[in-house]
Amino acid sequence: MVMAAGKPSVSIKDLSLNFGNVQVLQALNLDIAEGEFLVLLGPSGCGKSTLLNCIAGLLDISDGQIFINGKNVTWEEPKDRGIGMVFQSYALYPQMTVEGNLSFGLKTAGLPKDEIAKRIARASEILQIEPLLKRKPSALSGGQRQRVAIGRALVRDVDVFLFDEPLSNLDAKLRSELRVEIKRLHQRLANTMIYVTHDQIEALTLADRIAVMKGGVIQQLDAPQAIYNRPVNRFVADFLGSPSMNFISGQLEGGEKPHFKADGVSVPLDRYAFDKSSAATGACIFGIRPEHIAHGEQAAALPFSREIEVEIIEPMGSDMLVWTKLGGSNLTFRAEAEKPLKVGDRVIVGFDPARASLFDAPTGNRI
Amino acid sequence: MADTATLDMAPAATATRIETGPRGAKPRKTFSRRNIFLYGTLIVVAVYYLLPLYVMVVTSLKGMPEIRLGNIFSPPVEITFEPWVKAWSQACTGLNCDGLSRGFWNSVRITVPSVILSIALASINGYALANWRFKGADLFFTILIVGAFIPYQVMIYPIVILLREIGLYGSLWGLVIVHSIFGMPILTLLFRNYFTSVPEELFKAARVDGAGFWGIYFRIMLPMSLPIFVVAIILQVTGIWNDFLFGVVYTRPDTYPMTVQLNNIVNSVQGVKEYNVNMAATILTGLVPLIVYFASGKLFVRGIAAGAVKG
Incomplete structure (x- = not known):
């Protein structure tokens, strides 16, 4: 395994997860450097989304440890882990306006009003969603919804962004547009980002490093070009490249x-x-x-x-x-x-x- | 290929392109066999259902002499509201002669807290079962659902003893508790299925945003589930209002709900049978569920269909 340069932002040690007798993740180790864009790539059912949910704290793990920014968060609640998450189905609260969606987490955390306003202004400026703030999610297009969903992670002002197949619900054209936008966002914010996808193009274009997963095991973890040129096994060779x-x-x-x-x-x-x-x-x-x-x-x-x-x-x-x-x-x-x-x-x-x-x-x- | 396309679009050609024969939408006959059967059946069924209601309304507006003539389908010659007034405020049940009004207010005092309590408990139950998958959740749910299939009669006597022991037997609150318990299985099922249809990622997003059990329930789930609450309210209001068995078992004469009082008026063996008063009393008793249906019918249908449509 290639060691990440710099101090690890997210560190996963011997992570295992069982659902009953089914081993979903087996003694998985992964270090993600600060500011790195890591893509978890694999076919459906390979455990990549499960791994992301474990990092987010939305799934209780069976064994192992998770460190975020040097802090052991294995038993922490999702909100205390310093993460923001973007979901495939956008998961916007349908009864709230865009502004309400962005501020919900901040209000829950008990932040002062002017601080909330400041953060919403910044996020909506970065994502160019200012004209949409008073609208309900049902009045937005798919691309706008996903932008708001990214904004909801952005206002939390966290160190680690988790993306769970954020572009899979969009059509091909929007997908490539938002792909570039996510890349631009990463360059601007320089946060650690963990991105789950089954789309190899997204993986190759976005990632600093790709972790190709199969059956709950990371098959290869390397830079996109290295994985493309020197796949470690037949599965990786077959999965990447079109x-x-x-x-x-x-x-x-x-x-x-x-x-x-x-x-x-x-x-x-x-x-x-x-x-x-x-x-x-x-x-x-x-x-x-x-x-x-x-x-x-x-x-x-x-x-x-x-x-x-x-x-x-x-x-x-x-x-x-x-x-x-x-x-x-x-x-x-x-x-x-x-x-x-x-x-x-x-x-x-x-x-x-x-x-x-x-x-x-x-x-x-x-x- | 390109040549023919340009030819087709020439204005002279378009006018003559339509040939004789069928064109456009297919015409439909108003008095086709299909329509006659369809509407005929619907009308027969509707009449069949509405006839008893018609007899009730007509009879309740007649005086007793007119009723004795025996023409139950004929409209009233002389319209009188006397039976309605009597049914509401003068009809005798046992010792009291203040009509159905007493039962009406008893029923209100039973129905309102029962509906609120049962729906509050069941929605939280359903929410916990759907979103906070705890160990043994499925077992717990199964036990709850089995409860829906046990005949009420089996549980009547044990509950009498239970209520007596906690000192609530015969009181309105005792009946409220009974209604809340018996509403639990079906309402929990209803809410659980609704909350299960809410995308799981929404729940996850709220957790990442730091909302806890109650925060997610009140601020995310509750505002999203108005339709299912309307369905639950309609089910519970009509169910509890129309209940007779629990009312007669768990209350005393002065706290009898409207249905029990109606039975006592209609089934009294002494004196003359005042059919017009009985009919008026019956309609009065059935009025509340009827109004609830008419007022919220649209929302009811929307709530029933809500599970089928993606939000």
Whole structure:
């Protein structure tokens, strides 16, 4: 695990959570640096929202400790943890105006009136919701509602922001707008932010570090680019990247000149950076991202190239996705939209094995 | 493709594009077989339901000589409000001859505190069961719901003893407590289901904002649940007002609710049967639930449907 730089803002130690006999989180450890934007990424049911609820204090944990700003908050109430939270369904109080929503927590905390007004003014200025203050949530659009929800966390003046899939209820266009706004907000406030999502684009664009979760366990915790380039196992490789990575099953042959062999294909691996110094032999899976496969003249110059037949073409506007077969498995690669490719054409594709990922077939771990 | 599109939009072409034959909305006949069956059935059922009410109103406005003629469906020849006045203020039940007015005020004094107490308790119960999932919540809820299926008759005598022991037997407050207890299972179920339909994240957000058990109840949940409160009020007002069994068991003659008094007026075996007074007394007794329905019918329907629509 990569240690976060600086003093940890949120620190989770050996956190476990069981619902009856079901282990949702297992001895989970995580340190989040001050001002860091951490994204918890995973498919639904992987425990990422549960982990966030544990940090917020909305779920009682079974074992372990949670520290926020060096203070042990394991048994503290949510309001005493110094957190603000934004929910997927906005969770605005429907009977209150926007102003009422923003001030509810502050009034509950017994803050003086002028202080409440000051904080609301600041938050609504940052989020540009001043014209909406007197409206009820039902009179707001989805994007405005989510902005108010962020404002409710903002006025609390806390150190740690928790986002629970805040953009999942919005349409694609609004989602990308608010994504940028959240990034801007983070740059401006420099608070610690923990962001739960199942959307890899949100994770890659927003995060300082991404924690990819599966089955209540963090699979990989690293910077977005590192996770993208060097996934630690097949699950992470498959989950991140769109279109997803190509996988070819085959055999790894070690020795002086390691090779990957599958159904008439032999890929030289002398440029591949093995995790272990000595390359093992045996069943393995070869993974290469569609965007790392070149075609045509450029391909011929690469360490591995092969002529293949185009099977399906999916135009995507800016480029197109071409489906073909290699080594008995499906292979997709990106091509420029202007390329005059047709189904049935034969084209040379190639890649640099240095950009590939090799996984042990039985365990799925990176070799 | 582009050529034909431009041709279609030319003004000369649009006028002639419509061909003969069916066009626009499909016409519907007023006296179709379907309509005759539908409205025919509805009218028959409505008459069937409203006829007794009509007989009651008509009879209550007749004098006794006219009633003795036996034409119960004929409208009154001479309209008189005498039976209404008698039913309200002069009809005799046992020793008292001050009519239904005594029972009316007794019923008010029973219904109002019972409704408030039972709804207050049940809404807090439902809120706790729905939002503050404590250990054994499901078991507790099951026990409460089982209570709704136990016949009242089984519990009458034990409750008599209980009330006697705490010294409330025969008093209005004793009856209020009984009504509150028996309203609990169904009302708790009602409120629990409503509060369960409130998004959980709202509750979580309020907790992050620092609101506690009562803070969330009074400031978040209560203002959101007006429809379900109206439903509960209607159920309880009509239920408690119309109750006869508990009223006759747990009160004394001077604290009898209106329904018990009505029974005593109508079923008195001495003297002549004054049908017009009986009818007037019955309508008077049924008036309160009727008014509640008419006044809040719209809200009632909205409350019943509230669970189905996302807030």
